[in-house]
Amino acid sequence: MKSDFLNLSLRMNPMKTVVSVLGCSLALSLAAADWTQFRGPRGDGVSTETRLPTRLEVGSVSWAIDLPGRGISSPVIVGKRVFVTASSGAKQDRLHVLCYGLEDGKLIWERKFWATGRTMTHEKISGATPSPASDGTRIFAIFSSNDCVALDLDGNLLWFRGLGRDYPNASNSLGMSSSLMVAEGVLVAQVENDSESFTAGLDVKTGLNRWKLERPKKANWTSPVPVTGADGRTLVALQSSKGLAAVDPATGQVVWNYGEGASTVPSTAVSGGRLYVPSQGLTVLEAPVAGGEPKQVWRSGQLRPGTASPVVVGDRVYTLNDGGILTCGDAKDGKRLWQLRMKGPFSASPLAAGGHLYCVNEKGLVQVVDPSAPEGAVVSELDLGQTVIGTPSIAAGSLFVRSDGKLWRIGRESAL
Amino acid sequence: MTLGWLMVSAGSLTWGAVPVGLEAPLADLRAVGPQGSGNEKAAAAWARVAAADGAAIPGVLEAMDGANDYALNWIRLAVDTIAQRELAVGRGLPVTALETFIADTRHHPRARYQAYELIRRMEADRAEKMLPGLLTDPGNELRRDAVQAVMNRAAARVASDKAGAIAGYREALGHAREADQIDEIAKALMGQGETVDLIRVFGWVTKWKMIGPFDNTGGTGWSTEFPPEKNLDLAAELDGKKGRVRWVDYETRNEYGLVDFNTPFTSLKEVTGYATTEFWSDGARTAQVRLGCKNGWKVWVNGKLLFARDEYHRAAEMDQYRLPVELKAGKNVLLVKCCQNEQTEDWTKEWEFQLRITDEQGTPILSTR
Numbered sequence: 001m002k003s004d005f006l007n008l009s010l011r012m013n014p015m016k017t018v019v020s021v022l023g024c025s026l027a028l029s030l031a032a033a034d035w036t037q038f039r040g041p042r043g044d045g046v047s048t049e050t051r052l053p054t055r056l057e058v059g060s061v062s063w064a065i066d067l068p069g070r071g072i073s074s075p076v077i078v079g080k081r082v083f084v085t086a087s088s089g090a091k092q093d094r095l096h097v098l099c100y101g102l103e104d105g106k107l108i109w110e111r112k113f114w115a116t117g118r119t120m121t122h123e124k125i126s127g128a129t130p131s132p133a134s135d136g137t138r139i140f141a142i143f144s145s146n147d148c149v150a151l152d153l154d155g156n157l158l159w160f161r162g163l164g165r166d167y168p169n170a171s172n173s174l175g176m177s178s179s180l181m182v183a184e185g186v187l188v189a190q191v192e193n194d195s196e197s198f199t200a201g202l203d204v205k206t207g208l209n210r211w212k213l214e215r216p217k218k219a220n221w222t223s224p225v226p227v228t229g230a231d232g233r234t235l236v237a238l239q240s241s242k243g244l245a246a247v248d249p250a251t252g253q254v255v256w257n258y259g260e261g262a263s264t265v266p267s268t269a270v271s272g273g274r275l276y277v278p279s280q281g282l283t284v285l286e287a288p289v290a291g292g293e294p295k296q297v298w299r300s301g302q303l304r305p306g307t308a309s310p311v312v313v314g315d316r317v318y319t320l321n322d323g324g325i326l327t328c329g330d331a332k333d334g335k336r337l338w339q340l341r342m343k344g345p346f347s348a349s350p351l352a353a354g355g356h357l358y359c360v361n362e363k364g365l366v367q368v369v370d371p372s373a374p375e376g377a378v379v380s381e382l383d384l385g386q387t388v389i390g391t392p393s394i395a396a397g398s399l400f401v402r403s404d405g406k407l408w409r410i411g412r413e414s415a416l
Numbered sequence: 417m418t419l420g421w422l423m424v425s426a427g428s429l430t431w432g433a434v435p436v437g438l439e440a441p442l443a444d445l446r447a448v449g450p451q452g453s454g455n456e457k458a459a460a461a462w463a464r465v466a467a468a469d470g471a472a473i474p475g476v477l478e479a480m481d482g483a484n485d486y487a488l489n490w491i492r493l494a495v496d497t498i499a500q501r502e503l504a505v506g507r508g509l510p511v512t513a514l515e516t517f518i519a520d521t522r523h524h525p526r527a528r529y530q531a532y533e534l535i536r537r538m539e540a541d542r543a544e545k546m547l548p549g550l551l552t553d554p555g556n557e558l559r560r561d562a563v564q565a566v567m568n569r570a571a572a573r574v575a576s577d578k579a580g581a582i583a584g585y586r587e588a589l590g591h592a593r594e595a596d597q598i599d600e601i602a603k604a605l606m607g608q609g610e611t612v613d614l615i616r617v618f619g620w621v622t623k624w625k626m627i628g629p630f631d632n633t634g635g636t637g638w639s640t641e642f643p644p645e646k647n648l649d650l651a652a653e654l655d656g657k658k659g660r661v662r663w664v665d666y667e668t669r670n671e672y673g674l675v676d677f678n679t680p681f682t683s684l685k686e687v688t689g690y691a692t693t694e695f696w697s698d699g700a701r702t703a704q705v706r707l708g709c710k711n712g713w714k715v716w717v718n719g720k721l722l723f724a725r726d727e728y729h730r731a732a733e734m735d736q737y738r739l740p741v742e743l744k745a746g747k748n749v750l751l752v753k754c755c756q757n758e759q760t761e762d763w764t765k766e767w768e769f770q771l772r773i774t775d776e777q778g779t780p781i782l783s784t785r
Binding site: 155 | 455597
């Protein structure tokens with residue numbers, strides 16, 4: 001359910017978007033932006049929302065609800081509905097897809113599956129670690145067991161795939177975490193691990209394989225991100241220990257490749273035709289516009305991200321290490337501009353909205369950063385009192401944060 | 417929907433009372449399989465089944481009998497959807513029929529557990545009263561809940577009635593089949609000063625003959641057929657990675673059955689080892705080889721490869737891999753290949769596995785010799 005406004009904004013420089021939106025609040029108020037996948041519709045952690053609260057207090061929480069299972073996946077928001085995945089049971093083999101009302105947090109429907117693949121994970125995560133995705137009319141969910149399901153927005157089952165059963169060595173004993181992405185009518189499932197490692201393009205209507213691409217045999221927890229190809233169509237950037245491959249989602253063909261290695265935890269951010277790849281610190285690539293391979297713009301060891309993925313807003317790039325050092329760099333050349341010690345540790349990726357950064361540490365402390373301050377400044381905090389590992393989501397002027405047991409909506413704007 | 421009942425069969429499987437009008441869509445749901453096969457027909461069929469009323473639930477659950485794991489999820493979701501809709505409009509569910517369904521242990525364990533969940537949602541007290549009768553249930557989930565209830569009662573008695581608590585834990589231990597639950601009960605008993613023979617309770621295979629090291633430089637040993645894979649001759653002296661090697665006797669006394677290659681061969685890197693043993697069975701039977709291992713491994717029984725995995729040092733746990741196997745009457749020969757890689761971190765020193773043989777539910781099967 002992408003609005004025309006959102007489609008337009010996707011092609012704009014994010015900072016310019018924020019500025020233009022500030023001067024055009026009426027236009028924004030007429031368009032609600034869905035949050036359709038991990039780190040938002042562009043997979044970059046940047047929201048066009050400007051109405052998020054910046055001075056957080058207990059009253060900023062409009063609702064908080066209990067969840068029936070564990071999970072660190074990000075919520076997906078489509079229209080007035082919030083979709084969340086969870087897993088439960090002694091072996092985390094009960095897989096949940098839940099739909100809540102955005103306004104009141106009331107449960108609209110819940111669907112439960114049995115895992116058909118292996119469910120063992122590190123204790124810090126659970127079966128519901130990969131984030132779901134939506135194309136606006138369907139919700140797609142995948143779990144650590146590589147069970148993948150498509151439902152319509154009313155919870156009607158459209159298809160089911162047991163990828164862990166179909167490909168029995170496709171698993172990771174620490175757990176799988178790559179989130180789903182939809183592009184060109186194809187659902188991209190990155191099922192990369194030490195053994196039977198692949199990425200699959202599944203038909204969104206049937207779940208059948210459109211393609212299956214063999215991938216590096218190495219555990220990989222990163223998620224695919226969209227990048228614009230030379231012909232203007234969306235490509236899918238697949239990160240791995242080997243580097244970054246841009247793949248045509250319609251065919252699974254590799255269009256271009258960067259082969260200088262990359263992290264297997266934080267994911268790439270794409271902004272303004274550039275890819276900010278967690279590779280040898282942070283390596284910035286210019287996506288090729290007329291064929292060929294990507295060109296390195298700069299590389300910095302001082303901007304190395306931790307578990308959290310980088311976020312780029314206008315001419316600034318921000319990385320967050322596990323201990324809580326937020327580093328701001330110049331997106332043009334990688335020069336480090338300032339560092340801010342925050343209260344860590346962090347696993348969740350920072351998000352940007354309305355000229356602020358929203359960072360949630362593992363202790364559940366939400367910290368709002370004003371990056372326009374000379375050295376960056378935390379302008380407010382809100383303690384949720386529970387462990388938070390997963391990256392939040394943004395929609396309807398609100399931040400949606402989930403723990404193993406709760407889902408919070410922070411922000412009070414009504415959905416449109 | 418007016419319900420009638422009839423018997424239908426799907427292929428070689430016979431499943432029972434199916435609500436009239438749902439025979440064909442339920443057959444479509446049962447026809448789904450690997451690689452998404454049958455998904456397109458199933459999507460339309462699912463909508464028809466999910467539109468049924470609450471009275472149809474036992475019949476829909478019955479369609480799980482003999483169904484594969486993909487189909488189980490399609491059917492399960494239809495039942496969830498029917499139930500949610502019925503409850504939302506205050507119509508309730510056929511609790512008595514569901515209770516009858518659970519009592520019939522011929523039905524699929526997961527169907528019976530879903531029926532139990534529905535009863536619990538409607539009438540929690542009624543569901544709880546069913547638990548003592550489920551302590552010996554053939555379904556793991558029902559049995560697990562029943563054992564957990566006994567554990568909870570025992571835990572509540574620890575402070576005031578130690579003997580009663582111990583008796584409760586002993587009862588739970590006798591019925592538990594899930595490794596994590598057995599472990600929790602055993603620790604609770606040991607915390608009360610009791611002795612638990614964990615090796616016997618879990619049924620670890622403890623006596624092996626081992627040989628090594630063979631090469632695994634660059635991970636190549638995992639796919640190399642060293643002599644033990646081609647000809648299992650326990651008297652042979654073979655070319656190993658660092659000279660001639662022979663089979664040695666090994667017996668683990670580890671409570672969790674760990675078979676440690678580092679003990680006879682010292683801590684080595686980029687090496688391959690083998691362990692073999694005889695397992696005697698009174699008769700031919702279906703069983704499971706349950707393995708825990710964080711190294712690259714392969715397992716053969718009677719020369720047949722059951723499964724192989726080349727993941728190193730991510731994690732291991734009891735019953736991590738459950739490998740179906742057909743045991744012969746008499747002697748069965750187990751062969752385990754265990755590969756160590758090049759990593760040098762502290763958490764990569766393990767070169768080991770744990771293995772037991774159980775029935776499908778987890779009841780240990782011990783070698784008769």
